[in-house]
Amino acid sequence: MSSIREVAKRLGISITTVSRALDGYSDVAESTRQLVIKTAQEMGYIPNRAARQLRRQRSDTIGYIMPVSAPQYADPFFSEFVAGLGDEATLHNLILHVSTAAPDSDSERQSYEREVQDRKVDGMILNRMRLHDRRVQYLVRTGLPFVSLERTLDKSDQASVEVDSQAGFKILMAYLTAKGHKRIAYIGGPKELKIQVDRFKGYKKGLDAAGISFDPELVAEGDTFRESGYRAAQRLFALETIPTAITCINDLTAIGVLHAASERGLKVGRDLAVAGFDGIEDSKHTSPPLTTLYQPLYQIARNLVKMLVASIQNLPLEERQMRLQPELVIRESTGG
Amino acid sequence: MSSIREVAKRLGISITTVSRALDGYSDVAESTRQLVIKTAQEMGYIPNRAARQLRRQRSDTIGYIMPVSAPQYADPFFSEFVAGLGDEATLHNLILHVSTAAPDSDSERQSYEREVQDRKVDGMILNRMRLHDRRVQYLVRTGLPFVSLERTLDKSDQASVEVDSQAGFKILMAYLTAKGHKRIAYIGGPKELKIQVDRFKGYKKGLDAAGISFDPELVAEGDTFRESGYRAAQRLFALETIPTAITCINDLTAIGVLHAASERGLKVGRDLAVAGFDGIEDSKHTSPPLTTLYQPLYQIARNLVKMLVASIQNLPLEERQMRLQPELVIRESTGG
């Protein structure tokens, strides 16, 4: 409520001094600074955001556009991610601006343009990267700072976090083949999705490592949502010899598979093994609970914000490309 | 990028005229207005948010604090709700500021104070109301506009949307009793939660209507999350005579129940009926799919924002207390 002017008046000093004392400039007497800080606190002074933004030509806002084709599809993956972004942003006194747009659509392009226009945001956070990603190309052109979960093939040098999907999937495959599975299916996502490429590669390498030959019949393409997992599983169940295990690009897809399996009277964990990727909360309480590759999404999101803040302030980062290993969580859906 | 000044200069007229032409004032010549609008568009002029906020003393921001005890618990309910808030906010050129805080905690109180301080937001959206709600009391005191999903017992007159939980539950109970169920359990949430009170009332009235006497043994208190549904179901299964049907305060709780049932070897839909409330996406793909009372959360959220906008601008609302009926969606978890 109270402005810097009132704080200055109360102390009988100039607003300049108050401003500089509060911002930690070195050219203000320590005694003055202490007094200013104390008084400002007492008076409940909080700098006016708009005034500061106007003067500094910064928005103190970061943007995240959820890549979902319909808002109803805002799934648990995104809520955990957004929660992490929001909490870390608050810590840095930044506003998080969230909106949604369908992946790789014109409206997505427009959404990004709108954020960049007039510097509505100081930086952006991306995830669900595509191999060749128009968002990256656009942001690189505009010069707006951004960070991403997963990297793309585009020429860019943003800070990023990458979960080693490929290695994760290989571990999962090793686990399944060790249990004697030979007919292992894979339900993926859109081909251009970075995680699809990596996880599929991990799947194939896992087959190789176990000396199992690749069978295209056992691969299905979904869209990372429950419904597509359900449909893909139905197709797999229509094969002459159905697979003994189904691995999925993510947990939501796996949830759809569980549904299809139960409908068909297959007891998952005994007749069929099912595994996902992400380790969202849901995976703990499916019937049966889901084996999955866990990635600490909330923490990842917080890290991305930290990286973005450094990037905006042009500070060096000790780790510009952060790499994490997902953790195999074994539950009953693969026989425990 | 370009400011109002440049637009004015280009046209050789004053800033004032440009400003007023763009804001739709009546005292500007129609020909001038057209010219201004066209030029502004050509030049890609977008009013500077910070400057406008500073001048108008508004933040053009609305706030929503998710009432979750840990960010990981940000569940599908909230993501659909937030998606609706975000999309409608964008339509009104408002920023949606999202954060999280544990229900009824000191940190929640502080979060609200922080939003209100210095008018960081022009209004707030609340949901998951408690019967006596400190958030409501606080906001009423400060005079900040707000709207809520569900009303409380506090003296307040905010615009609100209310889904008739009680009527919904009665319909569900009528459906279950008609199917011959007599031992029907109820797993609720914290006692002070408005939806708990309403849904529990609906449960009891439903028993009454069917001439079934209330049995406290069949009632359990959870916390609206999967885990608590799982635990409560385990307790119910330990009874001498287990219930033939379990109704739940929400879908997440019901998902926990499904998990417990499958663990115990109960075939839901045949040995046991289970029903939830909300109709989140998940409910379509549980095993088996869940009977639930559907409420159009995305639309509700959009309506709340519309109401808040009207409230902020002091415009009258044709319907200040909007009432909706949830829709019974019958799926296999109650035998189809």
Place this chain on the structure above:
DNA sequence: TTGTAGGCGTTATCAA
């Protein structure tokens, strides 16, 4: 119907 000018609360430049 249009223009002049003051000020919203900060920060930054420059002088003292």
Place this chain on the structure above:
DNA sequence: TTGATAACGCCTACAA
């Protein structure tokens, strides 16, 4: 070490 002052971009009395 401190202070006066000029912006930042917009809106709005008030004057013309």
